[in-house]
Amino acid sequence: DVKVTQSSRYLVKRTGEKVFLECVQDMDHENMFWYRQDPGLGLRLIYFSYDVKMKEKGDIPEGYSVSREKKERFSLILESASTNQTSMYLCASIRRLADYNEQFFGPGTRLTVL
Amino acid sequence: SQQGEEDPQALSIQEGENATMNCSYKTSINNLQWYRQNSGRGLVHLILIRSNEREKHSGRLRVTLDTSKKSSSLLITASRAADTASYFCATDEAGYSTLTFGKGTMLLVSP
Numbered sequence: 001d002v003k004v005t006q007s008s009r010y011l012v013k014r015t016g017e018k019v020f021l022e023c024v025q026d027m028d029h030e031n032m033f034w035y036r037q038d039p040g041l042g043l044r045l046i047y048f049s050y051d052v053k054m055k056e057k058g059d060i061p062e063g064y065s066v067s068r069e070k071k072e073r074f075s076l077i078l079e080s081a082s083t084n085q086t087s088m089y090l091c092a093s094i095r096r097l098a099d100y101n102e103q104f105f106g107p108g109t110r111l112t113v114l
Numbered sequence: 115s116q117q118g119e120e121d122p123q124a125l126s127i128q129e130g131e132n133a134t135m136n137c138s139y140k141t142s143i144n145n146l147q148w149y150r151q152n153s154g155r156g157l158v159h160l161i162l163i164r165s166n167e168r169e170k171h172s173g174r175l176r177v178t179l180d181t182s183k184k185s186s187s188l189l190i191t192a193s194r195a196a197d198t199a200s201y202f203c204a205t206d207e208a209g210y211s212t213l214t215f216g217k218g219t220m221l222l223v224s225p
Binding site: 004033035040041042043045048058088090092094099100101102103104105106107108110 | 144145147149154155156157158159162164202204206212213215216217218
C-alpha cells in the first residue's frame with residue numbers, strides 16, 4: 001500500500017513564526033502536491049513538484065514556499081505564519097499509470113495560527 | 115484552474131436509501147475520479163471513469179459520465195452509516211499534470 005505521511009496531525013503556531021510541514025511518501029512517486037482545504041472552498045493547490053529540486057506554483061502560492069531535496073520528501077514552508085493560513089493542509093503524491101493519474105493523500109495537518 | 119462543482123453541497127439520508135451526487139466540470143477531460151474524505155482525514159480514491167466510458171460499477175458504487183453535458187454522477191446504493199463522509203470529484207485534464215478537485219458533497223447517513 002502507498003503511504004503518504006505528514007509530520008503532524010495538529011499544529012498550533014503564533015503569528016510571524018516560521019512553520020515547516022513535512023510530507024513523506026514511500027512509493028517512489030515523482031509528483032507531489034500540497035493543498036489547503038477550507039470550508040466552502042474545497043481543495044486548493046498551493047505548490048507541486050514533479051521532480052527533486054523542481055517546483056511549480058499552484059493556484060494560491062502566496063505566503064508559502066516549498067522544498068524538495070529528496071524524492072520521497074516534500075516540505076511546505078510558511079515563512080511568516082499569519083492567521084489567514086489557519087487551515088487543513090493535505091499532502092499528496094501521484095501514481096502515473098498508462099492513461100490516468102491516481103492521487104494518494106496523507107492524513108492532513110490541521111494548522112492553527114494564533 | 116478549472117474546477118468541478120458537486121451538487122448538492124450536503125445530503126442527509128437514512129440507512130438503506132440510495133445517495134446520488136453530481137459533478138459538473140468545464141473542460142475536456144481524460145478521466146474523472148471520485149474521492150472520499152472521512153471527517154478530518156485525507157482523501158481516498160474510490161473510482162475512476164475514463165472519458166470514453168459511460169458507466170462504471172464498483173461494489174455499491176455506480177458512476178456515470180456524460181461528456182456532452184460535462185457531468186458525472188456518483189450513486190451509492192443501500193447506504194450505511196459508515197458511508198458518512200465528504201465526496202469529491204476530480205478531473206484529469208489533457209496536458210495537465212494535476213487533478214482538479216471540486217468543493218465536495220457532504221453526505222450524512224443516519225442509522
